[in-house]
Amino acid sequence: MRARGTFPFPPFHLISVAMKSIETRSPGRRGRPRSFDRDAALDAAMAVFWEKGYEAASISDLTAAMGINPPSLYAAFGDKEQLFLAAVERYQSARGESCPYCDEPTARAAIERLLQYMARELTEAGHPRGCMMMMAAATAANASPRLQRVLADKRAQARERMRARIRKGVREGDVPPGTDATALADFYATIITGMSQQARDGASRKSLLATAAQAMRLFPATASKPSARRREDVTA
């Protein structure tokens, strides 16, 4: 009984797990092999951290969800903090980065796609509500400085990515010149942060999508500068 079944994950996850499992069997590892799937255990740990946050997730909670005993956890992941960091990496590589919003042709479309993706993801059934990083940030108030710094860096990176995309839009002409990319990125970062909290509070997907749509209304409209293609500006 390895799979816990509490938080089913998409197929691509299982594929990745299988590949990793084959990969780690190739070298000449001696002795008894590990009897549980490391990535599956990591997914289970991620779900617990996502649900409860960092400090509130006890080793007992984690081992129960992972289906292993404490020594196996420590042998495979080091300690609670390293396990959490591994879970964060997995969370980001499987979810955050799975929305290549920066590939959208315009900055507006990119931000809009990101907001809609977040509104859906934060209220998706099958995993805890809200964003794992936000939950962790709130519950790691007196964790190690290293962990806090890592989390702060991740958040700063997310905001910086939005800012860079907006600046690119200014350079390419699909965002009005003189637009304050920093202020705009701060605004949308605030929206996303707030949506995560609202989702955790039980807000419906419809409500979050409405908020996202509202927020998009104040994205600076293009002054019909390049190629004169009129956008469906929903401005008020």
Add this chain to the structure above:
Amino acid sequence: MRARGTFPFPPFHLISVAMKSIETRSPGRRGRPRSFDRDAALDAAMAVFWEKGYEAASISDLTAAMGINPPSLYAAFGDKEQLFLAAVERYQSARGESCPYCDEPTARAAIERLLQYMARELTEAGHPRGCMMMMAAATAANASPRLQRVLADKRAQARERMRARIRKGVREGDVPPGTDATALADFYATIITGMSQQARDGASRKSLLATAAQAMRLFPATASKPSARRREDVTA
């Protein structure tokens, strides 16, 4: 040495403390009187909860900040949960309610005043950053159901107050008819929630004020006459 000095509070607090102190001395209380100021201790406890959240604030942290020993804490406040609830009440009566934004003549002015007040309050020096209620909500993930319900009610009340103010604006004609008060209140609730998190993350007051100003840009514009055109919004 009673005052801790870590988190100085405004004068009105001290006045309230003095009045309460006089009040509680009047009845025929026998035996040795309490040797510490209950309200001052409550303020110190509030600061700890505000800084660390509910679960991360230990009795040891609290007693150290309050300048008393555990038995005095339990005698005066019951247990940790009741102490926290008392701190929440004090927080709200001293801060949340101290911004009578609903008295503003128009709904727009009310929301704008609220947002600006929050932007300043959340970054005010002299007390922890962010909103105590938000911090508590995030760190009370596995607290008692009763406590979680109380916190959820408080948040719902705050949102409902905004919604009611917007609806009043619609009735009185300073907000366009057909405005979706619920969606608008949800949006501003999301903004405020997000601002609290951003403040905790170290965002500057200037940044929060800019975000608040951005958010005000999409408050439905008043038509010059209350009987003007309807405007469609919140479309997916």
Add this chain to the structure above:
DNA sequence: GCATTTCCGTATCGGCCGCTACGGAAACGC
């Protein structure tokens, strides 16, 4: 003065925390 009432400080309580020592079992290379 006295008896009574209440508070305060010390010194814990049982329980859970993150974490690990240890011995036996399982899978390896040969």
Add this chain to the structure above:
DNA sequence: GCGTTTCCGTAGCGGCCGATACGGAAATGC
């Protein structure tokens, strides 16, 4: 088969958690 290596499960470590038992001290009413 063998010895070696690694893993697993039990059982428990020291430490902090929230919460208290208890005895002495302080302030009361009389």
